[in-house]
Amino acid sequence: MKALIQTAGVLAVLAAVPLVVHSNVTLNFLVVALMIALAGQGWNILGGYGGQYSFGHAAFFGTGAHVTAILQVRYGINAWVGFAAGIAAGAALGAVLGALTFRSGLRGSYFALVTLAFAEVLRIIASVAPITGAGVGTLIKLDLGIRTLQFQSRAAFYWIILALVGASLVTAQLIERSRFGVWLIAVRENEDAAKALGVNANGVKLAAMVISAAMTAAAGCFYVQYFLFVDSGIAYGTWISIQALLTPIIGGVGTVFGPLLGALVVKSLGEAAKLLAGDAPGLDLIIYGAVLVAVIWFMPRGLIGGFAQARKLVMRRPAASSTAEASHG
Amino acid sequence: MLSPAILIPAILNGLLIGAIYALVALGLTLIYGVLHIINFAHGALLSAALFAAFFAFRLFGLDPYVAVFLLAPLFFVLGYGLQRFIIGPASHSDERNMLLVTLGIAVIIENVLLYAFRADTRTIDVPYAFQTIDIGATFLAVSRVVGFVAAFAVALALWLIMTFTDIGRAIRAVAKEKLGAELSGIDVAHVYAVTFGLGTACVAIAACLLIPTYYVNPTVGDAFVLVAFTIVVLGGMGSVPGALTGALLIGVAESLSGLFLGESLGQIGIFLIFIVVLLVRPSGLFGARA
Numbered sequence: 001m002k003a004l005i006q007t008a009g010v011l012a013v014l015a016a017v018p019l020v021v022h023s024n025v026t027l028n029f030l031v032v033a034l035m036i037a038l039a040g041q042g043w044n045i046l047g048g049y050g051g052q053y054s055f056g057h058a059a060f061f062g063t064g065a066h067v068t069a070i071l072q073v074r075y076g077i078n079a080w081v082g083f084a085a086g087i088a089a090g091a092a093l094g095a096v097l098g099a100l101t102f103r104s105g106l107r108g109s110y111f112a113l114v115t116l117a118f119a120e121v122l123r124i125i126a127s128v129a130p131i132t133g134a135g136v137g138t139l140i141k142l143d144l145g146i147r148t149l150q151f152q153s154r155a156a157f158y159w160i161i162l163a164l165v166g167a168s169l170v171t172a173q174l175i176e177r178s179r180f181g182v183w184l185i186a187v188r189e190n191e192d193a194a195k196a197l198g199v200n201a202n203g204v205k206l207a208a209m210v211i212s213a214a215m216t217a218a219a220g221c222f223y224v225q226y227f228l229f230v231d232s233g234i235a236y237g238t239w240i241s242i243q244a245l246l247t248p249i250i251g252g253v254g255t256v257f258g259p260l261l262g263a264l265v266v267k268s269l270g271e272a273a274k275l276l277a278g279d280a281p282g283l284d285l286i287i288y289g290a291v292l293v294a295v296i297w298f299m300p301r302g303l304i305g306g307f308a309q310a311r312k313l314v315m316r317r318p319a320a321s322s323t324a325e326a327s328h329g
Numbered sequence: 330m331l332s333p334a335i336l337i338p339a340i341l342n343g344l345l346i347g348a349i350y351a352l353v354a355l356g357l358t359l360i361y362g363v364l365h366i367i368n369f370a371h372g373a374l375l376s377a378a379l380f381a382a383f384f385a386f387r388l389f390g391l392d393p394y395v396a397v398f399l400l401a402p403l404f405f406v407l408g409y410g411l412q413r414f415i416i417g418p419a420s421h422s423d424e425r426n427m428l429l430v431t432l433g434i435a436v437i438i439e440n441v442l443l444y445a446f447r448a449d450t451r452t453i454d455v456p457y458a459f460q461t462i463d464i465g466a467t468f469l470a471v472s473r474v475v476g477f478v479a480a481f482a483v484a485l486a487l488w489l490i491m492t493f494t495d496i497g498r499a500i501r502a503v504a505k506e507k508l509g510a511e512l513s514g515i516d517v518a519h520v521y522a523v524t525f526g527l528g529t530a531c532v533a534i535a536a537c538l539l540i541p542t543y544y545v546n547p548t549v550g551d552a553f554v555l556v557a558f559t560i561v562v563l564g565g566m567g568s569v570p571g572a573l574t575g576a577l578l579i580g581v582a583e584s585l586s587g588l589f590l591g592e593s594l595g596q597i598g599i600f601l602i603f604i605v606v607l608l609v610r611p612s613g614l615f616g617a618r619a
Binding site for chain 2: 051053055100101104105106108109110112113114117118120121124125242245249280281282283285286288289290292293296297300
């Protein structure tokens with residue numbers, strides 16, 4: 001309960017930001033960071049809690065984005081319905097992919113490879129299929145309004161993505177406290193031992209994959225409503241897959257707030273690089289790659305794990321002396 | 330369309346390009362066989378090696394077939410250093426961390442190349458780029474025949490190293506039983522690094538054989554590596570004969586599907602083979618056990 005109140009507090013503070021900050025540049029930065037945090041939370045459910053490292057989460061992001069866009073543009077379906085359908089399509093894809101891979105017993109390197117390959121196949125198909133606009137992509141017509149889920153103000157988008165991130169945080173928290181979460185972590189730590197104790201490992205992984213895919217797909221759906229454009233290279237690009245895993249790993253893998261923290265840090269670093277060196281191609285990515293390696297090297301549990309450790313070190317000394325005093329008293 | 334006059338050259342060319350794939354795949358399968366990880370930096374290293382071969386020719390006039398004797402040792406040292414001083418210590422011997430660290434290195438290398446050389450595609454002009462040999466049934470490009478012969482020479486050299494040298498025995502020991510090897514005094518960190526170095530040297534050799542007829546840009550390696558992943562999975566992860574056979578099969582499959590389906594769909598063909606093999610028989614055609 002305390003944890004849920006904490007989450008509510010964090011969300012309330014974040015929700016107040018547009019009331020104070022009116023700069024479109026800052027709000028845009030935060031909207032994109034929150035969107036990446038949502039995609040990263042999706043990865044975190046499967047990778048962080050379940051230990052299944054996907055290298056192809058763009059498959060879900062891209063499917064969410066494409067379904068949302070195509071339903072509106074080609075079939076004239078309401079944007080909200082399209083958004084929900086995009087999430088559902090991502091979850092369905094997750095179910096199919098999960099059923100195929102987990103049933104075949106693919107783990108570790110193999111799981112990373114097969115997810116990567118699926119994302120690439122979808123990218124190639126989307127780059128030639130007429131329904132995705134082939135090489136041209138899909139453009140949603142500008143038509144502001146609540147019904148079309150398009151807004152003039154950045155704040156409106158900010159609150160929408162914040163609500164989605166909030167839902168993902170609460171979901172992660174509920175998973176952490178549930179029996180399902182314990183099973184999932186058991187599978188991560190030692191799948192064979194978990195199975196021996198009667199955990200339905202494949203079922204647990206499959207459920208985690210569906211939740212994970214739905215979250216990352218939601219980020220894709222939001223992307224297309226925000227930018228009103230999607231093509232195969234953006235939606236299914238390797239870069240999305242990398243960002244989805246980068247944020248939880250940097251923030252703290254297998255923690256509720258890791259992806260959010262990681263997304264803010266990653267995006268800030270990217271902006272700082274642009275300020276320092278201009279818009280040179282590749283520079284921000286060099287930094288992301290270096291941060292990824294450095295975090296795994298020196299802070300394997302991410303920033304949150306690092307903070308916890310630092311606090312323990314600082315707290316230990318006064319704590320030790322106070323117990324000594326207590327024993328004297 | 331099925332006339333032998335078209336099919337035979339397509340098959341022969343497929344075999345020749347398959348040999349280059351084999352070189353890239355050999356490096357990958359060697360690293361997997363010993364370290365039990367997929368090296369996601371393999372493609373970026375191939376791009377880097379292609380750039381190195383390109384600049385060796387442009388700046389110093391070094392023919393790629395000469396440069397290979399310089400670049401292969403250089404990339405061996407690079408690979409050795411990467412594993413020994415970065416991937417090894419950074420990943421705390423956790424398989425998932427190793428995957429992520431190689432991915433991070435791939436992102437760094439690719440974008441350093443992009444930052445330094447931009448996304449432009451470059452080629453070199455060697456006098457023998459368009460020379461062909463008449464073998465009766467068809468004409469074969471000289472550079473591809475050289476590549477084919479060199480690929481088998483490298484595979485043979487690797488086999489000799491693995492079979493007859495001390496380091497080869499140490500590598501096989503570590504691959505089979507890491508703890509046991511460590512207990513009998515083998516320096517596992519060194520063996521890992523040597524293996525990674527050998528795999529990276531394979532990539533440099535492949536680059537020198539490719540550059541006369543191919544192009545280079547910062548992401549060129551990705552396309553090859555996805556093919557190499559397929560080959561390695563098809564042949565069985567860690568199996569050298571598997572990688573060779575798989576590479577020739579994939580080369581022919583690509584050449585034929587390109588003939589019948591066109592370029593972009595030909596690419597999908599490879600991925601579908603990849604996914605189907607992973608799902609149905611992840612141990613591959615020659616692998617013992619997944």
